[in-house]
Amino acid sequence: MPATHRPCGHEPRGGPAHEVRWPEDVHTVVLAQFGVQAPTRERAREAVERIVELTALPSGPSKVDLGWHVDVAGVVNEVVIGYWTDPEKHAAWWSSEPVQTWWTGLPQDGPIGHWHETLRTPVTRHETMYSAPVPAGPAGLAQPMNPTDLHDYPYAALDRISDSEHDDFAAGTTGFETDLPAGRSPLGRRVTVTRVPDNLCLIRTAQDWSQAPEEQRRSYRELVEPGYRDGVHHLRDNAAESGCLSIRLLQDVSGSGGGADLPSTNTVAWWGGIADLLSWAHHHPTHHRILGDFWTGLVQPFAADLRLLLWHEVHVAAPDSVRMAYVNCHPGTGVLAHATKSAVALNG
Helix, strand or coil: CCCCCCCCCCCCCCCCCCCCCCCCCEEEEEEEEEEEEEECCCHHHHHHHHHHHHHHCCCCCCEEEEEECCCCCCCEEEEEEEEECCCHHHHHHHCHHHHHHHCCCCCCCCEEEEEEEEEEEEEHHHHEEEECCCCCCHHCCCCCCCCCCCCCCHHHHHHHHHHCCCCCCEEEEECCECCCCCCCCCCEEEEEEEEEECCCCCEEEEEEECCCCCCHHHHHHHHHHHHHHHHHHHHHCCCHHHHHEEEEEEECCCCCCCCCEEEEEEEEEECCCCCHHHHHHCHHHHHHHHHHHHHHHHHHHHHHHHHCCEEEEEEECCCCCCEEEECCCCCCCCHHHHCCCCCCCCCC
């Protein structure tokens, strides 16, 4: 596809990156997030074990990642992220008797909450970028990976999304709607998001220092990660200014051994549109700091020997492709705070 935004003669610093190239028979990627809210990690882990069991059923996801974080309300969330490259397989799994029995039978009171946010994206509205050809995230579904020089310049992400040739992905003019009665809290209720903005955007971005030598690990944790976390916190606390509607910085955990923390993190964020995401990435001081710290703290001193793995994927939602629901969750969960016709109250 034409590289509309690439400057003439551009050569990316550090050489090519890598991206997923989907096989011809893959047209859609499904990313489903399932979360458990609880006052402690122990309670959340107990509940999330059932979700992990369900992912192993026939038609379950081809790839599963696990993580956890403490959200803006101080509540622990254990999160399961599943990928499918066949939407019919995902639909069969979701409608299967064990999955529906679990979901419809979830209690609407007590200390535990559950949520899911599911996105079906045509691969023509999806892009990835990896610092090395490592099969993490969606790359675990399509091999081999391919090098790309469409990076390290403003709006390169659009050049990696083929539908951007004929679609400007304009953000929707209407917001989220739910079936929650106006003025009522979602706690003690099952809430379904009935409408989302057009061209809603999701980014998942990851940082993995498991293969990095100790000096590189230390440089990342001490010189780069603090600015990255500050950027996440800025987005979390300034949705109206940034257009970032929900953001979760997850500590990765293993799928065995009681969910031990791994030397890696990933962040999943919903944006009102890709223009908001790119505006923050190219113009906001918090992202300028992240990039500056990365180049001075890691790229310049370690260059070709850098073993920190960074990757991201971006989805621009197609019409009628997003499903979100929340069971006994607090009002700050996911996109609930942005519902337009159902004014979510903090109490009541």
